[in-house]
Amino acid sequence: EPRAGLWSSLAFWRGLAAASVAALAIYIAVPYLNPPAEPPRLIASLAADGSDVRYLAVYDAARREVGLSHVSGERAAGKDFELWMIEGKNAPVSMGVIPAGQTARMTISPAVQEKLAQGAVLAVSLEPTGGSPTGQPTGPVVAAGDLKST
Numbered sequence: 001e002p003r004a005g006l007w008s009s010l011a012f013w014r015g016l017a018a019a020s021v022a023a024l025a026i027y028i029a030v031p032y033l034n035p036p037a038e039p040p041r042l043i044a045s046l047a048a049d050g051s052d053v054r055y056l057a058v059y060d061a062a063r064r065e066v067g068l069s070h071v072s073g074e075r076a077a078g079k080d081f082e083l084w085m086i087e088g089k090n091a092p093v094s095m096g097v098i099p100a101g102q103t104a105r106m107t108i109s110p111a112v113q114e115k116l117a118q119g120a121v122l123a124v125s126l127e128p129t130g131g132s133p134t135g136q137p138t139g140p141v142v143a144a145g146d147l148k149s150t
Contacts, residue, residue, distance in 0.1 A: 038062070040059075040061050040117075040118070040149060041058065041059065041060055041061070041149070041150045042058070042059040042061075042116070042117075042118060042147040042148060042149055042150065043056070043057065043058050043059070043147070043148055043150055044056075044057045044059075044121075044122045044145035044146060044147045044148065045057075045145045046122055046123070046124055046143035046144055046145040047143050047144075047145065048141060048142055048143050048144055051073065051140075051142040051143060052072055052073040053072065053073030053081070053124060053142040053143045054070075054071035054072045054073060054143060055068050055069065055070055055071060055098075055124060055143055056068070056069040056071060057069075057083075057122050057145070057147075058150075059108075059116055059147060061113070061116075064107060064108050064110075064113055065105050065106060065107050065108060066083070066095065066105070066106045066108060066122075067103065067104070067105050067106075068083070068098060068103065068104045068105075068106065069102065069103050070098075070101065070102050070103070070104075073142065073143075075100075075126065076126065078128070078129055079126050079127065079128065079129065079139070080097045080098070080126075080127050080128070080129050080130065080131060081097070081098040081124050081125070081126060081127070081142070082094060082096070082097050082098065082124070082125050082127045082131045082132055082137070083095040083096060083097075083098050083106060083122060083123075083124055084122070084123045084124070084125060084137060085112055085115065085116060085120055085121070085122060085123075086120065086121040086122075086123060087115045087116075087117075087120045087121075090115075091136065092123065092136060092137055093111075093112055093115070094131065094132065094135065095108065095109075095112055095122075096131070097127070097130065097131040098124065116147070117147070118147055118148060118149050119146060119147065120146070120147050121144055121145065121146055121147070122144065122145060122147060123137075123141050123143065123144035124141065124142055124143040124144070125137040125138075125139050125140065125141050125142065126139040126140055126142050127139045
């Protein structure tokens, strides 16, 4: 009678099944053992000498947004507050017109998100309704602050 080959061996198939189950268990467990790093949350207190405008800003990288709490100061009639990001010595980059109200959430573009990091400055300028027509601040900066990690 011929010897049974490897492919018809019950021990081979049992071993292969056990190894497969072990590999699957490891594959499922590894993300829980090494959870991905939390994206950073940065905060900034925005204020300026000679201005009563104050905002608290929280940057949430996971949601790709900046949450703003309007603490004090009013915009003049026919004017809007616009949020800017300043990285190092680079020109300010508009993050958009800040919606009126006590709180606002502003979605951040991928280009700005790449540069938004601890040490970057957020600034608020007073602009014509609808925001700066030039892409750069045209009105006075009424509040600014450095982003810091929480």
